[in-house]
Structure formats: structure tokens, C-alpha cells
Amino acid sequence: MEQKSIGFITGGSLKTGFLVRLTVPADAIQEGGFVVVQSGNYKFYGLITDLRLKASDPRFSEEKNEVRLQQDIAVLLNAKTLYTELEILPSLMQKVGPEPGTAEYAQYSQSVDSHPIPVKTLPAHHAIVRIANAFDVWEIFGDPKDKKKFTIGMTREQNHPIAIDLEKFTKRSSGIFGATGTGKSYLTRLILAGLIHSKLASVLIFDMHDEYSFGDTSPDTNIRVPGLKEKLGSQVKVCTLGIGTEIKKKLRPDFDLVIEQQDILPEDVEMLSRELNLRETTSNTLAALVRSFGEKKWFKAFMELKAGSGEGTLEAWALESKIFPQAAESLQGKLARVYNKPYILEKAPINCIQQIIETLQSGCSVVLSFGKYQSDLDYLLVTNILTRKIREAWEKQTNDFHGGIGKQPTPLVIAIEEAHKLLNREMAAQTSFAMIAREMRKYFVTLLVIDQRPSQIYDEVMSQLGTRISGWLGDDADISAVLSGLAGRDALRGMLSRLQPKEEVLLLGYGVPMPLPVRSRRYDEDFWKDLLGDQKTNPQIKKSNIDWMFPDV
Ligand SMILES: Nc1ncnc2c1ncn2[C@@H]1O[C@H](COP(=O)(O)OP(=O)(O)OP(=O)(O)O)[C@@H](O)[C@H]1O
Ligand SMILES: [Mg+2]
Structure with missing residues (x-):
């Protein structure tokens, strides 16, 4: 396996990170690179958080050696005295085991020592630093082919696939952040597709802008991307607010949602x-x-x-x-x-809320489309009533289960776009959402919060978010909010503001073993082929429906 050194340790501490003298050209290395330091019995894994130009004496950098010395001597002197220093945020360390594939390795891989743990010691001076290879990525982030793993993106330098642990992801509430247009909704579709397909949890999506059920056309590229219902068919039920409401003006949902007075x-x-x-x-x-x-x-x-x-x-x-x-x-x-809202009636033809709850309890996912009801009043009222009823149902089922009655509730993830509307300081105390973020994981319900202004979400809720995935953010308050409560936040601040404006995210928090910037996986037909194998568009959606809706497909 490739083990090319990029430099050696020259100093540092656990608090400030490791310092490395670079032995390759500075432009071969970028901020956010995933590096490995091998020293004695341990491998240390970390992130490049800063690069700076240094000189062994300021004289050599402040004056051009070529001006006062012969050309070949100047080149030699430059090589000796001018260099680049890297700052590394150390995250994990792991005991070096025997060669993979040997009998000793099989035994070692079962032992406690084989797992990466938070960094508690330092590598020696001059320990060799290298860019992580495929095996290192596999050791830390696990095998992307594992059923409980989901590839969310690729490392920026070498395109190694990075997977998140879906089971861990659903165990605590999580957040997807980034300024407008950075790819939050696309990434959410990817993750929810992986989650629904894995059958590890049901998902309820509050779809304010009709993006998730029957697909969407990118305003930037004009390319149409499929929705979750189209591809996952019977695993996803689509529900619209009000009786007889249609999605994208023509598609009928699986059921309607009417709220009783x-x-x-x-x-x-x-x-x-x-x-x-x-x-x-x-x-x-x-x-x-x-x-x-x-x-x-x-x-x-x-x-x-x-x-x-x-x-x-x-x-x-x-x-x-x-x-x-x-x-x-x-x-x-x-x-x-x-x-006077048409979706609020004295008596509904059937108990719609109960129907949604039963669908979710049975392991199916539900996309609730708001259709023409796009005001904040509609969003706040409906999400709050529905979530309160869901919370009550899951609490009851969990308490019954602990009392020996019935089965364990199906884990549920509630995805909310524009989450600050429901989770700002003022609303958080009044809605069911803050409580879900705080304590509902004991009752198998967690939130997936999607927002472009994380600083407007109540701090107490932000601090409960386990996994955080963030695209580019420019505002200092938003960056602080995303990093609040995380180790190494000062070192990671700059990285968030220097991500690509699109399709690049920083993975952070509980659901990932260490922070890492990745290039987001593309949400397109290839993604669906990878996820579903050769299975074509779900047979449950009539081809004719797709034809008239998107004649160019
Ligand atoms: N993973 C991806 N695969 C393919 N295209 C992507 C991906 N991420 C982003 N894009 C492109 O970037 C555009 C913006 O992405 P998206 O709509 O997800 O942004 P957003 O962060 O949800 O924005 P807003 O806050 O305005 O809703 C998309 O229309 C698409 O062209
Ligand atoms: Mg969006």
C-alpha cells in the first residue's frame, strides 16, 4: 500500500495540535487533508487545519538569496532554510497491529486495542507524516459495503469513499447545514434514500417545497432528479395537506391529511x-x-x-x-x-393522523407535502400538531414495550427543512421539536434538522445534535453554532468558511469517528443504480405518470 511521506513532526501539543515540516511542495497539500502519523506502537489520525510558510531564520525569507548568492548555492540554501509548516488537528490514535490478512491480524482485530480511541499522547519528534490511504480510511470509517453504512462522499485528495454509520446517525438528532444553494436538499435526499433503503428507521419528511416525493428540476443545471417515492415506491407513502390536493399539479398522493378541530x-x-x-x-x-x-x-x-x-x-x-x-x-x-383553513375540518372522513402514525410504525416512510399551503402559519401549525401526536404514540409504545406489552417501536427520524422556524429560541419551548431533540431518543424518535441559518436555532437544541454535516457557511455566528460543543472547533472554523460553495461538506460529531471534509456524493441516476442495483424505476409508480409529468425523461 502507498506510504508516501509528506513531512515529519517538529513539535506541537495535545491542546494546540501537531506541527509538521513539509517535505513536499506546499501546493501538493491542502487544508482538510486526512493524514496519518506513525510513531512507535501507535498510528495517529488527524486533519490538516493550517499551512504556513516558514524560514529557519527570517533573513532567508525576507531577502531573495538569489540576489546576493550564486544561483546553485541559493537553490541549496533555499531548500535547507525555507519550508512549509502544517498544523494538524489530531483526532484518533490506534495501536499498530500485525499485517492485515495474517492469522495474528484476525485475532488482533477482535481485541479492544484494535479500535481507534481519542488521542491521549503524542508522536515522537521526526515521526513520519503521510496522507491517509484506502486502508486507513477503511480502518477509521469502516467498510462502505457494510449494510449499516452509507457512502456520503469521497475524500477530496484521493477520492476514497467515506461512509457514515446509519444506525448511529439515527440514534441521536442530527443536522444538515450550509448557506443557500450549497446542496443541503440534495444531500438530505441522498441520506434519506440510504436510510429508507436500509430499513433501519422510518422517516417522516415535512416537505415544504415539494422536493422529496416526485423529484425536482435543478434551477442551476435544469437537470431533473428523481424523488424518493419514484424510486422507493411502496416503502414511501406520499401525503398531501387538504382533501384532493395534487402534487406538481397532477400526481395524486397515497393519502390526504386533514386535521380535525x-x-x-x-x-x-x-x-x-x-x-x-x-x-x-x-x-x-x-x-x-x-x-x-x-x-x-x-x-x-x-x-x-x-x-x-x-x-x-x-x-x-x-x-x-x-x-x-x-x-x-x-x-x-x-x-x-x-x-377557515380548508384542511381543518370538524370531522375528517378517516383519522388521517392515525393513518400516518400507523404507516410510520409499520416501517414505511411518509413525505408530507404542503402543496399550496406554504405559509409559516401552515407549516408551524401542522408540523406541531402532527409531531405532538407522534411523540405521544411513540412514548406510549415504548412504555408498553418496557412493561412487556407489544414490540419495540420502529425508530423514526423526522426531517424538517427550515428548522429555525420551529426551533428558534422563542418557539423551541413551545413546540414538540425541542423536546424530541432533547429526550426522545429514549423513545426511538430523532430529528434531522436542515437549515441555512444554524445560529437561529436555539443553542440548547443545537447542542443536542449528534451528527452535523455542514456545507459552506460565511457568517461567523452560523459557523460557531455548527461547531458548538465540538472538540477542535477553533481549528475547524476556517475550514467551514473555505469549503467549495457547492457539493462539499464537513462531517462532524457523534455519527462520524473524526471530523472530515468530503466531496458530496452526486445525487443522480448512478446513485440510484448503486443503491438499488439493476432494479429500474419502481413499478408501483405508473410509467405513464412519469411520462406526462416529465416528457423529457
Ligand atoms: N449531491 C449533489 N448532487 C448533484 N447536484 C448537487 C448536489 N448537491 C448540490 N447540487 C447542485 O446544487 C444545487 C443546489 O443544491 P440544493 O438545492 O440541495 O441547495 P440547498 O442548500 O438545499 O439550497 P436552499 O437552502 O436554497 O434550499 C442543486 O440544484 C444541484 O444542481
Ligand atoms: Mg434546499
Whole structure:
């Protein structure tokens, strides 16, 4: 295996990282390179976080030797005195074992010593540094062909495939970040496809912009990419908000989502304070409504109270309940925006929310398309009600399971685009999402948060995100948010702001053994062929449907 040295250790510490004198031209090496240092019994794995030009004496760099010395002497002197120094962020170390393939190696690979552990010691002076080869990548990131692994990208220097552990990925909430256009939605499609195909978890996707079910055409390249339903067929159910709503104007979903008036609780209304411009008196009015009509009937009863005075009017109820009639009237007026939503009915033809829950419990995934309901009000209201019901169902199933009744719940990942709308400082306390990020992994539910402004997500939620995958970010506050709570964050800051503007991401956190920048895997037909083998577009989607929708396919 290729073992070409790029330099040797000249100094460093556990806190500041290792310093390396480069013995190859500086332009052969880039920030973010995955390097290995072998010293004594250990191999150290790390990332190049900085390169700097150095001279053994400033005189030799500040003046041109060629001007005052003979050409050949100047060249020799330059080679001796001018060099590049690398800074390496050490992440893992591992005992050197016997040669792979030998009988000793088989025994060693079973032992505790064979696993990489966080760096606790230093390599010796002058230890050789080299770029990681395919075997090193395999030792740290595992075999991409493993069923529980999913190749997410390639190392930037040598194109070695880098896989993430899907099981670990779903064990804690995770985040995909990056400025607009960096490839978050494409990467999310890749990961969700891998996750759904692996059958390790069900996925619920809140698809605000109709990107995930039946594909999308890239505005940059005009190339159409397939959606998850198209390729994964019966493993994915598509649900639209409202009765009879169509996706991309023609495709019918597997089922509709209608919310019943009785599902709306006072807390759902309070969460809409900003959207509905609610007053501080709202909580009192809502509490009085629940006291008068009960938790299930308050919304309908309140909205049906008539104007005017006398029995059965809003005014009479307000006076009897010791509420200012004007406050009640104002709230009723504001709630009309919710009451008049076509997807909120007194009674749904079937229990749609239960249908979604059962689909997810059975191991299928659901893409919820918002269709024409694209306002923040729709997004906040629907995601919150649905997630609350899901949380209750998973909690109950887990408690029953621990009590010896029924089976363990299917792990569930809830993917939310534009997550800061639901997880900002103000909303986090009121929605179900912050609680899921905090403690629902015990109940087999985690979040996949997708956002371009991570600094707007509540810090307490950010700190709970295990795996973080981030594309280019320019804003300092966003970079700090993505790196919060992670080791080596100062060294990694610059790397995030110097990623390619597209299709390059930094892998960080719990789900990856060490931080690493990678070139994202391409989301295209080749990806689907790799994932599904020779299986063509799923037979469950009628070819005719695809033909009229995308005549160029
Ligand atoms: N993995 C990928 N494979 C193929 N093309 C990609 C990939 N990642 C990004 N692209 C290209 O970059 C464009 C932008 O990607 P994408 O829509 O995922 O960005 P985004 O980060 O979700 O942006 P926004 O925040 O505006 O939603 C795509 O239209 C596509 O052309
Ligand atoms: Mg997007």
C-alpha cells in the first residue's frame, strides 16, 4: 500500500495540535487533508487545519538569496532554510497491529486495542507524516459495503469513499447545514434514500417545497432528479395537506391529511403568537375556553359563538367567564385564519393522523407535502400538531414495550427543512421539536434538522445534535453554532468558511469517528443504480405518470 511521506513532526501539543515540516511542495497539500502519523506502537489520525510558510531564520525569507548568492548555492540554501509548516488537528490514535490478512491480524482485530480511541499522547519528534490511504480510511470509517453504512462522499485528495454509520446517525438528532444553494436538499435526499433503503428507521419528511416525493428540476443545471417515492415506491407513502390536493399539479398522493378541530389545543394557538399577532391576554382567554367547553370542544364552540348580545353570544360567554369581551372578540377574529383553513375540518372522513402514525410504525416512510399551503402559519401549525401526536404514540409504545406489552417501536427520524422556524429560541419551548431533540431518543424518535441559518436555532437544541454535516457557511455566528460543543472547533472554523460553495461538506460529531471534509456524493441516476442495483424505476409508480409529468425523461 502507498506510504508516501509528506513531512515529519517538529513539535506541537495535545491542546494546540501537531506541527509538521513539509517535505513536499506546499501546493501538493491542502487544508482538510486526512493524514496519518506513525510513531512507535501507535498510528495517529488527524486533519490538516493550517499551512504556513516558514524560514529557519527570517533573513532567508525576507531577502531573495538569489540576489546576493550564486544561483546553485541559493537553490541549496533555499531548500535547507525555507519550508512549509502544517498544523494538524489530531483526532484518533490506534495501536499498530500485525499485517492485515495474517492469522495474528484476525485475532488482533477482535481485541479492544484494535479500535481507534481519542488521542491521549503524542508522536515522537521526526515521526513520519503521510496522507491517509484506502486502508486507513477503511480502518477509521469502516467498510462502505457494510449494510449499516452509507457512502456520503469521497475524500477530496484521493477520492476514497467515506461512509457514515446509519444506525448511529439515527440514534441521536442530527443536522444538515450550509448557506443557500450549497446542496443541503440534495444531500438530505441522498441520506434519506440510504436510510429508507436500509430499513433501519422510518422517516417522516415535512416537505415544504415539494422536493422529496416526485423529484425536482435543478434551477442551476435544469437537470431533473428523481424523488424518493419514484424510486422507493411502496416503502414511501406520499401525503398531501387538504382533501384532493395534487402534487406538481397532477400526481395524486397515497393519502390526504386533514386535521380535525378537536385536535387543536390551546398550546397550538399560543405557538402561533407571532403569526396571528396574539396579545398577552390570549392565555387567559384560552384557559377560560377550555374550562367552559373542554379540551376537545373549545375551538369549535368558541368559533361558533355569535356576535351581538344575549344568550349564546360571544359577549355573554365572555362576561360569564370574566374575560374582557373585546379580548375574546379579537381572539375569535384572529383564529378565523386557522378555522377557515380548508384542511381543518370538524370531522375528517378517516383519522388521517392515525393513518400516518400507523404507516410510520409499520416501517414505511411518509413525505408530507404542503402543496399550496406554504405559509409559516401552515407549516408551524401542522408540523406541531402532527409531531405532538407522534411523540405521544411513540412514548406510549415504548412504555408498553418496557412493561412487556407489544414490540419495540420502529425508530423514526423526522426531517424538517427550515428548522429555525420551529426551533428558534422563542418557539423551541413551545413546540414538540425541542423536546424530541432533547429526550426522545429514549423513545426511538430523532430529528434531522436542515437549515441555512444554524445560529437561529436555539443553542440548547443545537447542542443536542449528534451528527452535523455542514456545507459552506460565511457568517461567523452560523459557523460557531455548527461547531458548538465540538472538540477542535477553533481549528475547524476556517475550514467551514473555505469549503467549495457547492457539493462539499464537513462531517462532524457523534455519527462520524473524526471530523472530515468530503466531496458530496452526486445525487443522480448512478446513485440510484448503486443503491438499488439493476432494479429500474419502481413499478408501483405508473410509467405513464412519469411520462406526462416529465416528457423529457
Ligand atoms: N449531491 C449533489 N448532487 C448533484 N447536484 C448537487 C448536489 N448537491 C448540490 N447540487 C447542485 O446544487 C444545487 C443546489 O443544491 P440544493 O438545492 O440541495 O441547495 P440547498 O442548500 O438545499 O439550497 P436552499 O437552502 O436554497 O434550499 C442543486 O440544484 C444541484 O444542481
Ligand atoms: Mg434546499
